[in-house]
Amino acid sequence: xxxxxxxxxxxxxxxxxxxxxxxxxxxxxxxxxxxxxxxxxxxxxxxxxxxxxxxxxxxxxxxxxxxxxxxxxxxxxxxxxxxxxxxxxxxxxxxxxxxxxxxxxxxxxxxxxxxxxxxxxxxxxxxxxxxxxxxxxxxxxxxxxxxxxxxxxxxxxxxxxxxxxxxxxxxxxxxxxxxxxxxxxxxxx
Amino acid sequence: xxxxxxxxxxxxxxxxxxxxxxxxxxxxxxxxxxxxxxxxxxxxxxxxxxxxxxxxxxxxxxxxxxxxxxxxxxxxxxxxxxxxxxxxxxxxxxxxxxxxxxxxxxxxxxxxxxxxxxxxxxxxxxxxxxxxxxxxxxxxxxxxxxxxxxxxxxxxxxxxxxxxxxxxxxxxxxxxxxxxxxxxxxxxx
DNA sequence: ATCGCTTTTTGCCAAATGGCAAATGATATC
DNA sequence: GATATCATTTGCCATTTGGCAAAAAGCGAT
Numbered sequence: 361x362x363x364x365x366x367x368x369x370x371x372x373x374x375x376x377x378x379x380x381x382x383x384x385x386x387x388x389x390x391x392x393x394x395x396x397x398x399x400x401x402x403x404x405x406x407x408x409x410x411x412x413x414x415x416x417x418x419x420x421x422x423x424x425x426x427x428x429x430x431x432x433x434x435x436x437x438x439x440x441x442x443x444x445x446x447x448x449x450x451x452x453x454x455x456x457x458x459x460x461x462x463x464x465x466x467x468x469x470x471x472x473x474x475x476x477x478x479x480x481x482x483x484x485x486x487x488x489x490x491x492x493x494x495x496x497x498x499x500x501x502x503x504x505x506x507x508x509x510x511x512x513x514x515x516x517x518x519x520x521x522x523x524x525x526x527x528x529x530x531x532x533x534x535x536x537x538x539x540x541x542x543x544x545x546x547x548x549x
Numbered sequence: 550x551x552x553x554x555x556x557x558x559x560x561x562x563x564x565x566x567x568x569x570x571x572x573x574x575x576x577x578x579x580x581x582x583x584x585x586x587x588x589x590x591x592x593x594x595x596x597x598x599x600x601x602x603x604x605x606x607x608x609x610x611x612x613x614x615x616x617x618x619x620x621x622x623x624x625x626x627x628x629x630x631x632x633x634x635x636x637x638x639x640x641x642x643x644x645x646x647x648x649x650x651x652x653x654x655x656x657x658x659x660x661x662x663x664x665x666x667x668x669x670x671x672x673x674x675x676x677x678x679x680x681x682x683x684x685x686x687x688x689x690x691x692x693x694x695x696x697x698x699x700x701x702x703x704x705x706x707x708x709x710x711x712x713x714x715x716x717x718x719x720x721x722x723x724x725x726x727x728x729x730x731x732x733x734x735x736x737x738x
Numbered sequence: 739a740t741c742g743c744t745t746t747t748t749g750c751c752a753a754a755t756g757g758c759a760a761a762t763g764a765t766a767t768c
Numbered sequence: 769g770a771t772a773t774c775a776t777t778t779g780c781c782a783t784t785t786g787g788c789a790a791a792a793a794g795c796g797a798t
Contacts, residue, residue: 421690421693421694422698425693427690427693429689430689441678441682442682481671482670482674485671485674485678488678489630489674489677489678489681492678492681492682492684492685493630493631493681495681495685495689496681496684496685496688499685499688499689499692500618500619500684500688501610501616502692503688503691503692503722503723503724504610504614504616504721504724505610505724506756506784506785507784507785509611526744526745526746527745527746527747528745528746532693533692534692535692535693535694536785536786537785537786537787538745538746538747539746539747539748539785539786539787539788540784540785540786541746542746542747542748543747543748543785545746545747546747546748695754695755695786696754696755697754715774715775715776716775716776716777717775717776725755725756726755726756726757727775727776727777728755728756728757728758728776728777728778729754729755729756731776731777731778732755732777732778734776734777735777735778
């Protein structure tokens with residue numbers, strides 16, 4: 361839980377009273393590999409923070425292919441903003457890709473924090489903006505590159521993910537087939 | 550300029566005094582087609598809002614190819630956040646893709662607004678979060694699709710862009726060559 | 739060690755896309 | 769209207785990537 365507080369404090373200042381209040385609301389939850397944190401079609405009801413493990417967000421495209429939209433590593437927030445904020449059904453699955461340990465806040469708890477801790481909203485805004493910017497910066501450059509370059513960029517950006525998740529997840533993240541990715545890896549060696 | 554105020558007021562409430570102050574700081578600027586709003590290597594010094602025309606953000610990849618990262622249509626903010634906030638050199642060019650009319654704020658003016666108008670920061674945060682979310686939602690799905698599907702998605706998302714910008718810009722946005730895109734268009738007809 | 743299950747690699751061929759250069763079309767200028 | 773310039777389309781062929789199925793490899797349970 362300390363990692364979570366440390367993380368938050370990078371984005372703003374909180375006094376001990378405020379930190380204690382946050383800890384009161386926080387629940388530490390474990391998810392087994394393949395379990396869902398939230399599912400498409402349901403309204404996202406919680407905000408999470410990854411203490412340990414890798415979470416991924418995925419969806420099914422028109423052709424029914426499962427696409428990994430992005431990976432979320434340790435020390436990052438997990439929240440389907442669109443669904444959580446607007447209370448509308450989510451369009452994506454959020455799944456533990458490995459066994460995971462998360463800090464979780466229910467909608468009610470989260471709202472209480474926003475209402476009680478004045479700097480909380482600003483801190484959350486900063487965290488979310490940063491995460492969104494990171495997502496854009498990671499996604500945008502991929503489309504312009506060939507499959508090999510995409511994979512190399514992936515290794516650069518997620519050096520700790522590649523050996524912890526199935527090849528197929530990486531392939532769908534990169535928009536290539538599993539067998540192409542396998543061949544690319546062979547060529548790189 | 551009215552469009553700008555209307556846009557802002559969707560994200561929060563301001564009184565007339567505050568609106569007048571914003572208008573005092575705002576400068577309306579015209580950019581000719583192909584002129585740069587900001588350039589790679591320079592620290593981004595202004596925040597803009599597109600009143601009329603289409604702006605694009607682009608960069609050169611490792612192979613020296615010019616890649617369109619995204620298009621910015623009327624009624625959207627134009628700002629290189631990373632560069633503007635942290636005062637570091639930008640990595641991208643922001644260019645008027647058509648003749649454009651923009652509302653522009655210098656760094657100094659923008660900061661004065663942030664310091665003077667209490668709700669301004671929250672409003673700006675909301676606007677920026679929304680824009681970032683939109684960028685992620687537009688970019689992410691492209692990588693998983695073939696060239697034809699990407700183009701159709703592009704038409705869906707930017708129905709008003711395709712006839713106002715060169716084919717090559719659209720192609721590089723979609724990560725395909727200009728000639729492939731030309732062939733795709735032929736097949737669709 | 740063996741079995742059963744899942745993941746990854748590989749072979750074969752088809753389809754999609756790229757590269758290059760020439761042809762065509764569009765537009766502005768004189 | 770002719771010309772110069774730039775954008776788009778097209779032809780030809782090479783390269784990359786996909787689709788499918790089988791083989792191989794990894795891994796946990798017994």
